[in-house]
Amino acid sequence: MKHRSLMLAAFLALGVASAAGTKAGTQITNQASAAYRDSTGTKLDANSNQVSTLVKQVGGVTISPDGTPTTPGQQQQAVPGAEVVFPYTLTNTGNGTDSFLVDTMVDASVPNTVAPATRVVYVDANGDGILQPGERVALPQSGGKSVFQNVAADGQVKFFVVLQVPANAASANKVITQPTATSSFDSTKTDGVSGSTNYSQINVVQDAVLSVSKSVVSTTTESSGDLTVVYRVQSTNTGTQAASNVILADDIISARSTLPVGSTIKASSAVISPTTGTVTYPNTDGDSNDNDQVQAVFGSVAPGQSVQLTFTVTIPAAAAPTSSQNPYSNVATVTYTGSTGTTTTTSSNTADVTKAPTAAVAIGPNGDPLGAADPLTGAAYTTGEGLTVTPDNADTQTVASLAAGSSVTFAQSVRNTGNSSDVFDFTAALSDLPAGTTVDLLRDGVPLPDSDGDGTPDSGPLAPGETAVIQVRVRVPAQAGADANGGTVTVTATSSVDTSKKDTTTDKIGTVTAPSVAIGDASGNNGGTPSNPIDRSVLPGAQAVFPMEVGNNGAQPDNYNLSGTVTFPTSSGSVPVTVVYYKDLNGDGVLDANELAAGPITNTGTIQPGQEIKLLAVVNTPSNALPGTLTVTQTAESPVTNTRGTDSNDTVTVLQEYNVALTPDRSGTTTSPGTALYQHQLQNDGNTSFGPADLSFTSTPAGATSGWTYLYSFDSTTFFSSIGAAFSDASARNLLGSSNPTTLDPGEQVTLSVKVNVPAGAPTESVNQLTLTAATTPASPATGAVLRDPGSSPARVTDTTRVVGGKLAIDKTVDNCGVISSCTTVKSGADAFPGEYLRYTLSARNLSTEALTEVVLRDTVPANTVLSGVSGPVGGFYRIASGPWTAVTTAPVAQTAGTLVEFAVDSNGNGVIDATETSLSSGASVTFTMTVRVN
Structure with missing residues (x-):
């Protein structure tokens, strides 16, 4: 029951470290993006929402070595009354910390078997496979079984099964036993409980009995990187007769050894005790290694006498590193002849050695990860912003000039120059750049993940010698002004295997030029000033309005x-x-009816140098907001120059209020005709249950309303023309809450779906605001009850729908497909176990009135997963890591985490993806899926 399938082996080869897969509690996050050109030829992009999946715990356990009653995994000889020790290893093959119940079973089904006089389980505290006096410590018990507590995922516990042969046992008797283990987390996960898997056997004799043990005396890492190991093999005659022709032997490159190829026994290193024996270095195993065998021969060993062989092995520096869960191991043997002339060979315990990994990393300019360490110099390249970056051979790359308020995206090459898989954390340090300059670390345009959960963005796993490219986007704030001297960003890559191993590279900005924009509270200055903060005190669900100004302080219209x-x-x-922003048409700082009717804006329009626009910034406070003072962060950013201004000194103070909550505000865009679907949560924030008779609703449209219609539902399927009718239906069909289905109990919530139908002919940029309210109105409230006033401040949300004629929207969802890679069934929720499949659905929709071209959807394989499938529309293509385009009808080769996957449609039907594809007509949508397997 220890064998893994070939498919599992394939995934392990792709970097899956844990026996049961990704560690329980890991968050798998993923975000997609799209690139396209609009009708003016401008190259644009858009990011999807981020989706997240939580990895759940699974149990698992194995005990080794294996063996059956007919072919025991371990055999020893013993005289009646003797104690026999069998070493075993328990491994937690689950993905989370677990405890295990360990027992021993005695099998009397084989002829001539007898039960042991005693049987005890001890932990091998130092893991050397040799029972020391100090290790005879009683273990915690549960139901007569030993408890191995809090074993980490992939953790191992080395232990002994100690048996005493009955004093009245006769020659030819056998004692057959096996240890068993059961997971405490999942009692269905066992080893040895049903089936013969871990059997060991004692053969009772009245003769010489030589036990043998092997231990690691010392390990030394030489300056060359070689690992020197001193082994000791010891054998004691625990029998009643002398043994003759005793041979202690070890073949370090054999089926019983996992020492790496190239390991050798150091010449003349063997030392024996007593010195009356003879040492030889035979070469009888027929392999190409002339230095992998050693043996010591002793003529006779009396009862109670011990003999010993010590020798030195060299493991080469180039050998792969190991861990305590998967060490280099080796087994010795003793062969001897008893008084009856029978020759017996007995194997020792396994002696384990761990070889530490060697970590190293190189990061440099694009195409030159080694930087000054090699003669290579990366080629100059053009960034996504259209700027030229020039690398040199001194680990620096330079952009000559950057406008304040804009960004430059440097490409960096990072290489794992160590000898083991590693994850590299990235940090960036700014020097001499204007205050407020920010740095984003990206891969394929998507923010770098924190795949190992240490709080720092990283590369994800990189194999030895593997190179990855990341982007460093540096954005200089618009308020910074000109800077003739520029500055630098130093990027550091740090190994997770050995945090002392790191490398740096430098990105340089020659000069900073200055477009400028300011946003702030209304004042006498152009664009307001952030030095005069405003605080608005509001009830939950109410609006806070801030008079604002945006001014162009640059030299060009923007x-x-x-x-x-x-x-x-x-x-x-x-x-x-x-x-939500409105133009303050009369400049009085008040949101008037005509300004509301004009609808919100998302862009200022062109502002001449030295001029400003007056705005009203409206904050719709959530109806379940908690009391407190919150910062309002506002930004004005040029889509042409990326000039950016921020105001964050205004605050909203939420006053205290209770009972029913309706959240959140929603906003969206759609075409005419079209439909917008919004979802809200109706929650009982009070302490008393209520039903339809205790609740009142209103729905009030504003802005563009002619011909607009609205429908409501509490199950997202059956819609009604009023919220009250929908709520009554939910109550009648037991859709409310969980404790008492006919009412909404304290703390419970239900989802209210609102479908907004936009009529044909609605003008582009027209805006509809549908305000929904809910208030508790019980006929006989309890004495002293505090109710939300249904007249002045009921629970409220606003759905803002804007009719648009432009650009691309991209949405992303995730489904758990269970263990079915084709995803023919979908499990509830997105949380997943290791080995299950996640299907990501990417949907892009052209919201404009024009055709968009060169539409390419981009996604990356998330950390802790492996790509297993893609799908898409007729004519759909995909490509891996900027390679050749392939039709989605051809399954992809498994790809590791961090791999870029792009999707496009052959819109002209010529069987290839041309430079100007994919085109997406007005209102059209395209959907692709990417399926991954959780490690």
């Missing part, structure tokens, strides 16, 4: 995209709310 967020703590976790 326009700026507006964005703002406030992160509110709520009863269900942190909720980010998007700031």
